[in-house]
Amino acid sequence: LKPFEEQPFKVLLDESMDELVDSIKESGVLSPIIARPRKDGGYEILSGHRRAKACEIAGIKNVPVIVKNLDDDTATILLVDSNLQREHILPSEKAYAYRLKLEAMKRKAGRPSKENSCQIGTNLIGTRTDEAIAENTPDSARQIQRYIRLTELIDPLLNMVDEKKLPLNAAVELSYLGSKAQSDVVKSIERNEITPSIEQSAKIRRISDDGLLSAKLIDKVIREQKPEKIRITLKEDKLREYFPEEFTPKQIEDTIMELIANWAKSRKRNEPER
Secondary structure (H helix, E strand, O other), rough: OOOOOOOOOOOOOOHHHHHHHHHHHHHHHHHHHHHHEEOOOOOOEEEEEHHHHHHHHHHHOOEEEEEOOOOOOHHHHHHHHHEEEEEEOHHHHHHHHHHHHHHHHHHHHHOOOOHHHHOOOOOOOOOOHHHHHHHHHOOHHHHHHHHHHHHHOOOOHHHHHHHOOOOOOHHHOOOOOOOOHHHHHHHHHHHHHHOHHHHHHHHHHHHHOOOOOOOHHHHHHHHOOOOOOOOOOOHHHHHHHOOOOOOOHHHHHHHHHHHHHHHHHHHHHHHOOO
């Protein structure tokens, strides 16, 4: 058994793998691995890379395998679909998985007609390919496009997305930069110890589109103070002290907003003229 050549999903030797190894030692492989014959001999895993690795760690040499004779594109689609069901998937894994499946589905469907061409997607019996993928995934067609954009990132930025240091939508904006500009963004993040917000990333992209981007401008944008969001939590038990029991949450909210509006008007009336 050998891994799928373009396997986008990582097989990590983490706590989850330890649990899988213990489970296999105790109960064996409950779900067969799916593979297809390789032209040079042996078999290529389509579903069950983690199970195969866990068996290797556990010292198990024989595993149950369902062998399917599939072409490259069908094998790719099966690989992606079976792995997208996993509970924990990194953004980078989703990005390359969706891209692999999209390309495979486009090849199977044929080239798009001139009337139905777009940046990502093609003519699939009247349905764009990204929309067809979305039918069987928790992500919308637009979100799938965002994930695929992540494949245009250099590794340090993509790692920041995986590590939840950089918001996905901010990373999408930065994916439109060239590799040199992306490298400058990474250096600025490391130098200033700040990651850009979605708004800052969009601004960097606009400057780049205008052909004016430089390392100094990237630094300037990233150093801009991000507006602090106001978060106020009012505990229900405290609020109930001041409102009738029959008041609904909506009535309480409306009353509070009316009081604030009256306070603002009163304050404005009492302000001295300049």
